[in-house]
Amino acid sequence: MSDFDKRIKDELHKRTTEESQGLKDEIWNGLEQELFKEERGDVRKMKKKGRIISVIGVIAAGLLIALSLQTDTGSAFIKSVKDMFAPEKEITQGIEGQDEETEVHLNEGKNSEYIIYVDETRYKMMKGEDSDVITTIEPLPEKYPEVKMEITQVANEKPEDLVKKIEAELKVDFPELREIENVTEPVEGYLLHGINGSEWDSNVVHLYVISNGNEGSYVIREDYFLEAAEGHGARFHYMLESFEIVGE
Structure with a gap:
């Protein structure tokens, strides 16, 4: 001390x-x-x-x-x-029908404005200029689509306005994008979900738009592939359950 x-x-x-x-x-x-x-x-x-x-x-x-x-x-x-948040803790998560005990580690987001617990045995968090990205520790083999969760703050647009703009953009690559949903789990806000095809490697987008507590939003975008929905998709869900905006 x-x-x-x-x-x-x-x-x-x-x-x-x-x-x-x-x-x-x-x-x-x-x-x-x-x-x-x-x-x-x-x-x-x-x-x-x-x-x-x-x-x-x-x-x-x-x-x-x-x-x-x-x-x-x-x-x-x-x-x-x-700092009252524990630096690491054990959680139980349901992966592909099985309960799995996992140790997760506390990570701070850009400018320490939020925290999230990350399974660091499989993923790493990289802080960028405009967003933070959680992705696999080792790049996946070339045949697999990208797997990542990107967290971006948009300081001057409210969720209800921003989600409509993002919906229009996503429909270009995901023409069968679902209608905007209001959700409370794993975060509270709006959800957009789309799948581009029905093959094992078809791209999946799973995107949340939530309030940043002021006049802006957080956009949390998950990208994975159809076969990984119960693996990477489920793990991202459990990580997002720990997402907390703390600000300065």
């Missing part, structure tokens, strides 16, 4: 007295209520709908007020809230 981090910890400990305990409890209870929900009695799990974790800003602001922290220290504290 660096001296700077130690000072933050010591300051937090010093100022979190019985006098401020009520406010602290209220703030962290708010976090729990936002991130968790009850399912089947007392079983609780984290929501995974790609929604904005606006509560992070509320918690950080509340604690900054309660602890009288300065701007630089406050920025570090906001980062520490993000």
Whole structure:
């Protein structure tokens, strides 16, 4: 732990007295209520709908007020809230009809504006100028179509407008593109799905347009082939369940 981090910890400990305990409890209870929900009695799990974790800003602001922290220290504290996400965890995913235990690793997106857990035994995340791409660690043999999931933020177009433009563009290569669907899983927004043919290697596009929490959108495009729908397609779905917009 660096001296700077130690000072933050010591300051937090010093100022979190019985006098401020009520406010602290209220703030962290708010976090729990936002991130968790009850399912089947007392079983609780984290929501995974790609929604904005606006509560992070509320918690950080509340604690900054309660602890009288300065701007630089406050920025570090906001980062520490993000760091609550475990760097790796075990998940169970259904692949081709079988349950599979998989270790996934936390990855930050472009400018640390979102996080996603990636199965790093099979995939890698590459950050680009305009988008981030999750693809196979090793390129597939030449006979296979490309397999990737690309995440792009469009800052100035709302999902309901952008999805119509993307629909028109996709219909050029996918004339039997399905109608736009409203979905809540694995993320909440609009879904476009198309298959270009019926052969094992026919190209598949599976694309989500979701809100970025402001006046813009995230476009999450999956490309794979028909035979890989229950393999790569399913794995992309499970990775997207962990997609969370955190912002700065």
